[in-house]
Every structure is written in structure tokens, then in C-alpha cells.
Amino acid sequence: MTDTNVLIHLLGSLEVTDVEKITAAKLRQVIALLAANANAVVSTEQLIDELWPAEPPRTVRTILQTYIYQLRKLFAGGSANENGSELLGTRPGGYVLALPRTKIDIFRFQHLADSGKEALARNEPELAGHLLRDALGLWRGPVLADVDHGPRLRGLSVYLEEQRLEALTLRIEAYLASGRHRETIGELRYLVAHHELHESFYILLMRALHGSGRRAEALEVFGELRRVLDEELGLEPSFEAKRFQAEILTGSRATACSTP
Template sequence: MISDQIRISLLGPLEITPPLGRPAEDPPFQVTAVKLRQVLAMLAVNANTMVSTEQLIDELWPYGPPRTVKTIVQTYVYQLRKLFRRTFHGPQRPQPLTTRPGGYLLAVPRDNVDVFTFQRLLEQGRSSLDQGEPAVAAEQLRASLELWRGPLPADIVHGPFLQGLSVFLEEQRLEAVSLRIEADLANNRHRELVGELRALVATHHLHESFHVRLMQALHRSGRRSEALNVYHQLRRVLDEELGLEPSPEARRIHQEILVSS
């Protein structure tokens, strides 16, 4: 099926990659209208799962829908179907956007949507790390992070669902970075990580994991005093901004550095 070949990228600007081998005269698939992009994003991040009309309404008009809202939603879906039909025409190209009782479904494999590919690679990397395979984990986590071209979705208006998903995926991205760094440390790449970790600590100064990994990278690079300074900086920031103490892991690593020769 032609829908099996459509690829949708949301980790950054919205991109629709048409099937290989389509006629050269086919126009590019471009969605410029703000609400249409929002509808397409909602359908894509729920690929192969029905999105109800009510979910679309809540996303597009969080502060109250217009009086003819269901007709407007039907119009948006019709316009998207026209774009699919115009771009992927032909007798062997079934319509990927279908109507279901109470909603709509975009029949595209989830592996063809970068959000799901990212999450799958993140889970594989976490599992490989847990199983003591840091080299495999680092490769999987790098592959997951290479899918990111910017925040999700960079050029689409956010309603409550897409805004929540954007926040969730950004947290997952930071987790993927942290796990990849953990894997690289296990692969003895500590010297290569110092610069990256300093940048991450400066950007995410309340993200304790990056401070801890920087302490480890510096200590393993023979820079014990700098590693201790990172701990003191972390302790000060947590105390001043959150009224908290460093975690047991941070305190344990700090103690290990203190007693090391």
C-alpha cells in the first residue's frame, strides 16, 4: 500500500516524505494552513489509531469552538484528503485518511512517523544499557537523537494535547541524551564528554543527572578538583532555587571522589 511508504516527520518542522518512485509531475505535499497542519499533526501522532472529532475540537479550539465546529472539522479533513489525493494519485494509491464512527484515522505505519521511531530507539537503548551492552546502547541512543531537528512540532500551533506531547517528548529527549552519555562513560569516552556536559549543565542547570555525569567525566579525566567544584555548584543551585539537597547518587559519587587518591 502506498500509505506504507509515506513518512511523516514531526521532531522539528513538519515534513511529509512521499513514496519513492512517484511520478515526477506529482506536486509536493505541502500543508500551509495553520489549522490543517494542526489536524495533520494530531492524526500523525496517533497514527493507525482513531482520533475522535471531540479530540480534534479540543485541540483546535481550547477556549471554545465556533458554532459550526463539526462542519469545520469535516472541511479540514476533506481538504487534507484532497492534498493526499492530489499528491499521491493513481488507482493503486488508496486514501490513507479514513473516516471512522466518531472520528478519523490516518492509516500510516507508526514506524513511518519519527516520533514513534524515536521512542522505540530510546527504549532499545535503555534496555541495552540495562543489559550491560553500552556500545550497542550508545549507537541506538545516537540514532534516536539524530531524528530531532527541533522541538515538536516547531511550526505548528499547539493546543493542549500537542503542547503536552511537546513537553513530554522534550523530557524524553533529555533522557536519551543522559542515557547516551552514561553509555559513553561506560565506553571510556570521558575526555570527549567534558565539553558537551559543561554546555548541558549551563543550559539545564537544574538537571542533576548532567552535573553527576560531568563530575564522573572530570574525575576519570584526572581533574578531581574540577569534579568537586561541580558538586559544590550543584549543591548551591539546588539549595538556592529549590531548597533541596543533592540526590543520594550525587552524594555517593562526591564521596567517591573525595576518598580517591
């Protein structure tokens, strides 16, 4: 694999360091899809489906080859990449971006988030909170905020946003398990307001309030959850939410590290 100073950021606007700015919309889609599948072959058909999902032009393969050629020139011209053209290779049926995944932010995010989840499972909440905070710190905005999304990049965006919410939930879990109830309340109120149907945020807010000695407010949050679920989905709160409400009502204190 070619040694390079190239870094690619997808968690926000697209940024490719050590390379002349890529401005053409289709080129940005191509490099985004290749980066999201770094060191794996992205087939010609997958690229065509991403760039022209409705009706590809008659000369689509020639156009795609031109895009790859243009990207190779950009990589080869990087200040630290005398062999930069080797970063983008041709393989039977497609192309591969031969870039270490440590140089692409989505893979660094996933590694840190997984490490944080494992630390929480080992009952190391301080370490888990640190790792998950670092993972979330890589996000600069919506995935590929300034790149056109075909079906594959759209699916990637949805998948990564789900991972972000999971990491955020786990980070708050770690804070609660560390006894940091009060400092999570404001953030959780914001999350509940912006993710009305995300029940786990309500449960976490109930836990944070209850752990801060604010029993009545915790019960009010449960009432709001019940109202929203009934009006929006015609559903009742989950068993876990009801169990925690019952613990509050009976005066028992749920452990800070229980799973919402």
C-alpha cells in the same frame, strides 16, 4: 494498510513528504495530531479541543469535516499514492491516519531509544551508544516548531522533550561506560549550563571529570550543584550525588556504568 511513500516528521518543523505542502495552520494541527496517534482513532471531540480550546465556532463539526476532506485530497494527489485517500479514514466518532509508525519520526525515535536503553541494561554500551545517537539524530529542533499548539500538542511536546533528555542522559551513560570520559566533558558542561536544575547532568559531569583524572574539577561541579539547588529550590543534592562526592574525596573510583 495502504502502501505509501509518505513520511511525516514532527521532531522539528512539520514535514509531510510526497504530499503538496500543507500551509493552512489548522490543517497542520490536524495532521500533526493524527500522526502522533497513527493507527488509532482520534475523536472529533479531541480534534475540536485541540483546534478551538476556548470557544469553538457554532459550525465546528462542518468546519472539521472540511479540513478532513482537504487533507484527503492532498494525500490522494501524492505522486506515489494512487490510493492515498485511504490513508485518512473515518471511524465511528472520529478519524484515523492509517500510516505505518515506522514512517513517523516520533515512533522511530521511541523505538531506537527503547532499544538503546535495553542494550545498556544488558551491559552493551557500544551498541547502546550507537542506537541512542541515532535516536537523537532524528531531532531537527523543538517538537512541531512551526505548528500552533493546542492543549494536546502542547502536552505531546512536553512529553517528547522529557524523552529526549532521558535518551540524551542514557547516551552519555553509554559513552562513559565505554570509557569515553574526555569526549563527553564539553557537552556535559553545555547541558549543565542550559539545564541548571537537571541534577543528573551534574553527576554525569562529575563522573566524566573524575574518570579523566580531573578530581578537583569534579568536586567543583558538586559545589556548583549544591549552590544552585539551595538558591533555586532550597534543597540539598541527592544521596547519589553526595555518595559520588564522597567516593571522589576518599579516592575511590566509581564504576563508569553506575546509574546517576
